[in-house]
Every structure is written in C-alpha cells, then in structure tokens.
Amino acid sequence: MISLQPLTLEIASGNSVCIVGPNPEARQTGGVARHMTVLSQLPALKKATIFDPGSTGGFWQAGALVVAGRCLKLRQLIAKGNYDQVWINTSIYPSAFVKLLLILLSLGNIKGVKVRVFFHGGRFEEIIFLHTRLLCQIARKILGQAKARHFLSLEQGRGFERIFPGLSWELYSNFLPTDIPLKRLPDSKIILLFVGRLVKEKGVYEILTAVDELNQFRKMGDLAIWFVGDGPEMEALRFQAQLRPQGKVQVWGFLDGESLERVYQRAFVFLLPSYHQEGSPYVLLEAMRAGLPVIASPIGAIPSIIEDGKNGFLIPSKNPTALAQAIIKLLDDPGLARSMGNRNVIKFKKEFSKQAANEYYTRLLSRET
Structure with missing residues (x-):
C-alpha cells in the first residue's frame, strides 16, 4: 500500500x-x-x-x-x-x-x-x-x-x-x-520491434499478418519480429511463435532499464499499428531516442509526432497490407531508414528530452x- x-x-x-x-x-x-x-x-x-x-x-x-x-x-x-x-x-x-x-x-x-x-x-x-x-x-x-x-x-x-x-x-x-540518445547496435537479424501492452488493440496480430504477407513474395531469412511487453495476448503470441520457424517471432515479456534499451538499440524499425486509445505513447519517444524509423497508425498524438515520409510512415489501422508495404520501403532503401532514424533523434532532443x-x-x- x-x-x-x-x-x-x-x-x-x-x-x-x-x-x-x-x-x-x-x-x-x-x-x-x-x-x-x-x-x-x-x-x-x-x-x-x-x-x-x-x-x-x-x-x-x-x-x-x-x-x-x-x-x-x-x-x-x-x-x-x-x-x-x-x-x-x-x-x-x-x-x-x-x-x-x-x-x-x-x-x-x-x-x-x-x-x-x-x-x-x-x-x-x-x-x-x-x-x-x-x-x-x-x-x-x-x-x-x-x-x-x-x-x-x-x-x-x-x-x-x-x-x-x-x-x-x-x-x-x-x-x-534523459537528454542522451541511444547508440545503435549492429545485429545479424533485421528486427521489427513492438514494445507495449500485448493486447489486440495495439495491432500485434496485424504485425504477424503483415510479415506473413511479406514472406509470401520475398524470402526474408534474416527477418524477425520482437514483441516486448506483457498482457492478455502474451501466451497466444508465444503459440504463434511456435508455428513459425525458430527465431522468427520472439516474445520477450516485460523488460525495462538497460534490457529494454538494448532491444531498441538492436532493432531496425519500430512498429505501432494501434487502434487503441493512444495519447502520446512513451514507447514512441523511446524508439525515437534510439534513432529508429517508426511505422504507426495515426491515432492520438502520433500524427503530431510522426510526419509521414519524413521520420516514419503513417498507415491505416487494421491494415496489414499497408504495414507490409511500409516495411518493404525501408528494407529496399536502408538510406531512407537511416535518415528517418536520424530525424527522430534530432526531434527527440529538441521536443521530448x-x-x-x-x-x-x-x-x-x-x-x-
């Protein structure tokens, strides 16, 4: 108490x-x-x-x-x-x-x-x-x-x-x-990162469907989805992970402190295809601090933080195909991904530090x- x-x-x-x-x-x-x-x-x-x-x-x-x-x-x-x-x-x-x-x-x-x-x-x-x-x-x-x-x-x-x-x-x-950005860490995998409460309304299943669609027409052996957080969908997501090749989907559970920072540092892109009642998600600011490009739905304050095509992509909620297409744009243009991430670091320091x-x-x- x-x-x-x-x-x-x-x-x-x-x-x-x-x-x-x-x-x-x-x-x-x-x-x-x-x-x-x-x-x-x-x-x-x-x-x-x-x-x-x-x-x-x-x-x-x-x-x-x-x-x-x-x-x-x-x-x-x-x-x-x-x-x-x-x-x-x-x-x-x-x-x-x-x-x-x-x-x-x-x-x-x-x-x-x-x-x-x-x-x-x-x-x-x-x-x-x-x-x-x-x-x-x-x-x-x-x-x-x-x-x-x-x-x-x-x-x-x-x-x-x-x-x-x-x-x-x-x-x-x-x-x-904090005022200090996170330095990126190299990783052998291309990590698509979600951090947040594991509920349907955050778009967690849309992420799985989007990557399944992506894999239908492109071999992505080094692509992995990481879910960080807890919530009612945790066990269902772990079951989905078992249905896919080992290492393709990782459900980490709740992380904080340095463990959470390292996850952000290793990721390629941050995903938040939410249709939840978002305000201004802290996870979005954490991803920006780590220099990640962001793909998110235009919910709550997100459209005032992410400018479509500049520091990330805004996609319709409940639309796995749009999510898959945005991921492909970043995979096909690593320079675009880097420039979006760099803009997010600048924006973090100026507006959210x-x-x-x-x-x-x-x-x-x-x-x-």
Missing part, C-alpha cells in the same frame, strides 16, 4: 506547486505514473510537493468514503501549504474521472491557487454517464473550476470540446527523463493563464 504522505522534493524553485498523481517512488506502471516520474526529475520542479491520492486502487475498489478522505487530506495540505498552483494528473476513464471531480470539488473555494488538469489516456466519449445531460452539466461546472485543461492530442481535446463546449483547453507533450521538459514546465510555472 502506498503511503499517502506527501513527498517533498529537495531543491528550491521559485514557485510552490503541488503535483497530484502516482508517487514516483512506488514504481507503478502506466502513462500517468511515467509522467509523474519525469516531473519528479526536473530541476524546475525540485521544490514541488507530490501527493498521491491513492493510485494503487481504482475508485470503485477504494470506495467513495476512502476517496473522499483522501480528497480532504489533499485540501488540508493545499490550505496549509501556501501553494500557488496545483497540477492534477489523471486519465480519461470513468473511475479516474470521478476521482478528478471529487478532487476539484475539494479544492473549489481555496483562493489564490491555480489548478491545472493534465489528461492522459482514454476518451471522454466512452464515459457513459456523461451522456446524461444533468450529469454532464454538473461535471462541466466542476471542470470549469480549473484554470486550464491540458491534453496530449487534438483527438482528446476535440472530444472534450464536443462534450463540454465553451471550456478552453490546450496541448502538452510527454517527455523522457528532459531539457525540453524542463523548459516547458519553467514557462508554465510563470504563466498567469
């Missing part, structure tokens, strides 16, 4: 900020938790207080009274702490959204505190109770108490706008907690609106 005591970081900053989200010391998984880890390492936010509202269990498991108690504890912390700003990090799923509304209600009448909400994965259209007019109006009024609402993609922001017209919003990015994150949040701290 995570302690709900606030974590205060050490080095002073010019502003007093309380950041609400999963405690980075708890090593949780998921986009919100990774975002909190990045924030905890930024010089601009070294004075920030991190408050975990109870992220180890969802709203329904914890119960309304427990969640209300955590919100009260947060209110007491803010009221006594002389904070200028509160930044709330959440996903767009029903339990997380209800928790967000309770947090905003608990902070509603504390004067002089600017509240920003940073939304991560999910879609508002799939929160069923927002389809009820009265509940939607109540949620809109509560959300209006925040000074600003931040989204990872235009898709998310426009979905919010359709349900809550008149409430302003803006875009922000995910970042990695630790330095870029620190500059963004330094500007955000000083903004009046």
Whole structure:
C-alpha cells in the first residue's frame, strides 16, 4: 500500500506547486505514473510537493468514503501549504474521472491557487454517464473550476470540446527523463520491434499478418519480429511463435532499464499499428531516442509526432497490407531508414528530452493563464 504522505522534493524553485498523481517512488506502471516520474526529475520542479491520492486502487475498489478522505487530506495540505498552483494528473476513464471531480470539488473555494488538469489516456466519449445531460452539466461546472485543461492530442481535446463546449483547453507533450540518445547496435537479424501492452488493440496480430504477407513474395531469412511487453495476448503470441520457424517471432515479456534499451538499440524499425486509445505513447519517444524509423497508425498524438515520409510512415489501422508495404520501403532503401532514424533523434532532443521538459514546465510555472 502506498503511503499517502506527501513527498517533498529537495531543491528550491521559485514557485510552490503541488503535483497530484502516482508517487514516483512506488514504481507503478502506466502513462500517468511515467509522467509523474519525469516531473519528479526536473530541476524546475525540485521544490514541488507530490501527493498521491491513492493510485494503487481504482475508485470503485477504494470506495467513495476512502476517496473522499483522501480528497480532504489533499485540501488540508493545499490550505496549509501556501501553494500557488496545483497540477492534477489523471486519465480519461470513468473511475479516474470521478476521482478528478471529487478532487476539484475539494479544492473549489481555496483562493489564490491555480489548478491545472493534465489528461492522459482514454476518451471522454466512452464515459457513459456523461451522456446524461444533468450529469454532464454538473461535471462541466466542476471542470470549469480549473484554470486550464491540458491534453496530449487534438483527438482528446476535440472530444472534450464536443462534450463540454465553451471550456478552453490546450496541448502538452510527454517527455523522457534523459537528454542522451541511444547508440545503435549492429545485429545479424533485421528486427521489427513492438514494445507495449500485448493486447489486440495495439495491432500485434496485424504485425504477424503483415510479415506473413511479406514472406509470401520475398524470402526474408534474416527477418524477425520482437514483441516486448506483457498482457492478455502474451501466451497466444508465444503459440504463434511456435508455428513459425525458430527465431522468427520472439516474445520477450516485460523488460525495462538497460534490457529494454538494448532491444531498441538492436532493432531496425519500430512498429505501432494501434487502434487503441493512444495519447502520446512513451514507447514512441523511446524508439525515437534510439534513432529508429517508426511505422504507426495515426491515432492520438502520433500524427503530431510522426510526419509521414519524413521520420516514419503513417498507415491505416487494421491494415496489414499497408504495414507490409511500409516495411518493404525501408528494407529496399536502408538510406531512407537511416535518415528517418536520424530525424527522430534530432526531434527527440529538441521536443521530448528532459531539457525540453524542463523548459516547458519553467514557462508554465510563470504563466498567469
């Protein structure tokens, strides 16, 4: 069980900020938790207080009274702490959204505190109770108490706008907690890499089908698919690996740290033919850091990161043939693959590195609106 005591970081900053989200010391998984880890390492936010509202269990498991108690504890912390700003990090799923509304209600009448909400994965259209007019109006009024609402993609922001017209919003990015690109490592195989949760919606079976199509008209003895991650499709993918020649499909399971970095370094291309509710996938930024060309579906923030034909290819979701054709383009033109990878390293350093994150949040701290 995570302690709900606030974590205060050490080095002073010019502003007093309380950041609400999963405690980075708890090593949780998921986009919100990774975002909190990045924030905890930024010089601009070294004075920030991190408050975990109870992220180890969802709203329904914890119960309304427990969640209300955590919100009260947060209110007491803010009221006594002389904070200028509160930044709330959440996903767009029903339990997380209800928790967000309770947090905003608990902070509603504390004067002089600017509240920003940073939304991560999910879609508002799939929160069923927002389809009820009265509940939607109540949620809109509560959300209006925040000074600003931040989204990872235009898709998310426009979905919010359709349900809550008149409430302003803006875009922000995910970042990695490093400025150092990964050096490529030579490999005897041509490795097509997928990293992420092993679910159908991430396009894992489309990857298998695409390579099967490719092999029908071209002998690719040195081509291999590597799946890195865990999830409900892991055993099914391992079964698929057994149906193919040895070494053609490798399911590694969950990797992190240096083990994960080495996988990126050995790969030829990164694949993400997803039709999942993507925000701004961290795995995409990791692939760019490693100098990989990317083939992905135009979901969430991906079209704002990958420019088709420049640093990768954008392909339709659920289209293995388009995926196979994009792979062939890179196999036939290694120079194109290298140039795409080089552009991704440059883009990573400029837009998604630790330095870029620190500059963004330094500007955000000083903004009046």
